[in-house]
Amino acid sequence: MLDIKHLTKDRQGFLKRLFAKQGSRNANLRKRLAEPPRKKMRLRILLPAIALVLAIWPLYSLLGPLRLPLSLPGRADAKASVKEVQKLPPLDRFQSLQVSTDLLTSARVVNSRFESLLSDGGSIVYNLDSELQEKVSRFLSERRVPYAVFIALEPKTGKVIGMVSHSTVDPQWSKKAYYQIYPMASLFKIITASAALEQKKVSPDTVIAFNGKKTSVNPRYWDPRSRRSPEMTLTDAMGKSVNPVFGRLASSVVGKEQLLLEAARYGFNQPLFPGTTIVQSTVENPQSDAALKLMGAGLGREVKISPIHAVSMIGAMANKGVMMTPLLAERVTSGTGEVLFSASPLELRRLFSEETSSKLSKMLSTTVNKGTSRRAFHDRKGRALLAKLNIAAKTGSIDGKDPDGQYSWFAAYAPMEDPQIALVALVVNQGKWNVKASNVGEKALEAFFR
Numbered sequence: 001m002l003d004i005k006h007l008t009k010d011r012q013g014f015l016k017r018l019f020a021k022q023g024s025r026n027a028n029l030r031k032r033l034a035e036p037p038r039k040k041m042r043l044r045i046l047l048p049a050i051a052l053v054l055a056i057w058p059l060y061s062l063l064g065p066l067r068l069p070l071s072l073p074g075r076a077d078a079k080a081s082v083k084e085v086q087k088l089p090p091l092d093r094f095q096s097l098q099v100s101t102d103l104l105t106s107a108r109v110v111n112s113r114f115e116s117l118l119s120d121g122g123s124i125v126y127n128l129d130s131e132l133q134e135k136v137s138r139f140l141s142e143r144r145v146p147y148a149v150f151i152a153l154e155p156k157t158g159k160v161i162g163m164v165s166h167s168t169v170d171p172q173w174s175k176k177a178y179y180q181i182y183p184m185a186s187l188f189k190i191i192t193a194s195a196a197l198e199q200k201k202v203s204p205d206t207v208i209a210f211n212g213k214k215t216s217v218n219p220r221y222w223d224p225r226s227r228r229s230p231e232m233t234l235t236d237a238m239g240k241s242v243n244p245v246f247g248r249l250a251s252s253v254v255g256k257e258q259l260l261l262e263a264a265r266y267g268f269n270q271p272l273f274p275g276t277t278i279v280q281s282t283v284e285n286p287q288s289d290a291a292l293k294l295m296g297a298g299l300g301r302e303v304k305i306s307p308i309h310a311v312s313m314i315g316a317m318a319n320k321g322v323m324m325t326p327l328l329a330e331r332v333t334s335g336t337g338e339v340l341f342s343a344s345p346l347e348l349r350r351l352f353s354e355e356t357s358s359k360l361s362k363m364l365s366t367t368v369n370k371g372t373s374r375r376a377f378h379d380r381k382g383r384a385l386l387a388k389l390n391i392a393a394k395t396g397s398i399d400g401k402d403p404d405g406q407y408s409w410f411a412a413y414a415p416m417e418d419p420q421i422a423l424v425a426l427v428v429n430q431g432k433w434n435v436k437a438s439n440v441g442e443k444a445l446e447a448f449f450r
Helices: 004-034 037-070 075-086 093-102 130-142 171-176 185-198 234-240 243-254 256-266 289-296 307-318 354-364 366-370 437-448
Strands: 108-110 113-117 123-126 147-153 160-167 207-209 231-233 322-324 329-333 339-342 347-350 392-400 405-414 421-429
Touching (some): 093 123, 093 339, 113 130, 130 160, 147 307, 147 437, 160 437, 185 234, 185 243, 185 289, 185 307, 185 392, 185 405, 207 243, 231 234, 234 354, 234 366, 243 289, 307 322, 307 405, 354 366, 354 392, 366 392, 392 437, 421 437
Antiparallel strands (some): 108 113, 147 160, 207 231, 322 347, 392 405
């Protein structure tokens, strides 16, 4: 009979041997699962790849910052950035004039209205008369005018209904033509006349004697020398642009101080259009009586004016002495549909009294009928081309530079009884006279009163 102690010992020994063998198999099994032949093949591929990445990482870290500017922002940042770029501020009357003039060359006719697109997807709708704009532009192109500028507006509202620039010599010039200043020539006779009328020292029928030719440019010979010297009313002298008459008017009637004050009322030597690149119109203090006479006659070469200022001035004469703010854009709308500018008539300044405006109108009435622009408004048989239209007008001519050439001005408004349009044309001819400014004005009036 076996001892229970020995039986227990043997049983423990058996169990120990049994679990020892089982554990050995499990250990071997774990070893085979940990490192099978296929896993070793993966490591052979993976380890060189890791080594390659570690080798090129320093170079990647150096090049990484160079790619940052090209990376796109997060979705939220991108939306904020686009919104910031597209957000345009509201425009005042002068800012709208600047923006709409700058983009005028890109304007296209949409539903009979001129429109330009803004960078944010918005648009500018212009006040321009499409037929007037097209006919003047075509006329200047067909005549191959070296340099020309044309602007027209409604006197009572200031709405710009025509704005054309053209150059066969320098296309870049036409882009800035509206902003620059040019010798004013005999348009300054209007300022000389209004200064005298405001002082109530003369009337349109006042007769002034003079000496020399009507086109004389030497003030030494303008004073009358005898009772037989020629004489002329201010109305006829305005229509025929008689230099000696207006030179004497400036010297003997108006005076230097009053003439300079009158020019200041018109907006010379001051920012008449603040916030724009329109160059200030200029007038210099005459240093002698001869210089004063030349200025009064429109022969002062340093008296310069921009086309936008000139047409605003003529518009004031048609509007009983009140100059309106020029409004080229009817409406400016952003890409989000916000109205940035909406045109409404706004007075810029008063130049002179309504009484003076009426008298100036009478003085300007003879230019087309029997004055300096008669030929442009009549056919070869003397028949009026616009017979039913009463036109107040003034011409001017002088040689100048920048650009070089002969400067021809024409300023007018019509009809005189109830002005609907005021316009200014400037043509610079070089050598052969392709066309005068009066011819441009006649074509414009014909197109407008079609």
